[in-house]
Amino acid sequence: MTSIIINGKTCAAQAGETVLAVARREGIDIPALCYDETLAPYGACRLCLVEVVKGEKKETVTSCTLQAVEGLEVVTETPEINKLRRVLLELYLAQAPRAESIRKLAEKYGVGTTRFAKRVVRGDPLQNRCVLCGICVRVCRDVIGVGAINYIGRGQFTEINTPFYEENEVCLGCGACAEVCPTQAISLEDTAETRVMKSWSETRVPLKQCNVCGRYYAPEAFTSYAYEKLDPELKASLKDVCPDCRRKGMTRQAIRLSMGEPVTG
Ligand code: FES
Incomplete structure (x- = not known):
């Protein structure tokens, strides 16, 4: 220490x-x-x-x-640091004019508007909220180990998306990118049996069905990928069951145990 x-x-x-x-x-x-x-x-x-x-x-x-x-x-x-932060926040307000978290941060530093030209793109898959911090790119590449998205273009035309703005089959649909995004720029949607990564060129990832309740609960590719990393015993105990059914099953087991009854799977 x-x-x-x-x-x-x-x-x-x-x-x-x-x-x-x-x-x-x-x-x-x-x-x-x-x-x-x-x-x-x-x-x-x-x-x-x-x-x-x-x-x-x-x-x-x-x-x-x-x-x-x-x-x-x-x-x-310090006054100097806060001055630098205010200029940066003006730049971020221009880059991501629809990002609520940037607006709030800017307000905190007394920045109500920006002197820079706002970049508003109609139909922007990142909802005009991306500040290009790259945290989504890094989490996908360095933590999940996939690399489904990256920077595209240069200078003022830099964006983040899938290669050639095409649906990317390597995407696991885990949603880690959306989870870490500081400006909530990334959108995804679960339809009946599919997760649609709306921001990433509408990449579609099939969802896995729970063996107990039949609900589609997690991306198929991501659960297979995650299961591979688990030890075999734990993997077997998951049995393709959704978290809700798993929790209910554990509660039932705990009740049986407390009543001195035998526990069956
Ligand atoms: S440069 Fe330090 S958090 Fe972004």
Whole structure:
């Protein structure tokens, strides 16, 4: 363990931890769009800037990439940092004018409007909410291990989608991309037997049916993929049953056990 100072408060840090991770654990608010604790630091959104204090010297760095080393002292809000954040938020307001979370963050920093031209695309699969933080691309590639989506185009025409905007059969339909998106830009929809990844070129993924209640409950490809990673005993105990039926089954077993009755599958 080491200790660092954030806004004058001494905080314990574990080896290899970043300043942003320590701050979050300590309940110190630092805005961040491209950070997720399951992913390697990326440093794309720049909102998590902090000021490192070294005697008379000061340096502005991204806290999501800054290692917490013994004696490090940082300040998370200064007039200069807030000024930089306000400019960044203006850029994000222009890039993603329909993103409610960006609007709220901007308001918090006193930014009500943007001086930059708003990018509004009719029929945008990402609902004019994408800030290109890339967290969806990284979670799909680095955590799920699939890589169904990526950046497309360059400069002001950069977007995130499936290759050639075509339905992508490698997509498992897990929805991790939507889960981590900080601006709720990604949409998916479960129809009767299929999950439609609306943002990803309407990629369609069949859903798996529960052996007990018959309900379609999870993408077929994703459950097969996840089951492969489980130990065989646990895999066998899941028996293609939806979480609801599994929970009910466990409750029934617990009741039988408490009544001294034998437990049967
Ligand atoms: S969270 Fe640090 S740069 Fe985005």
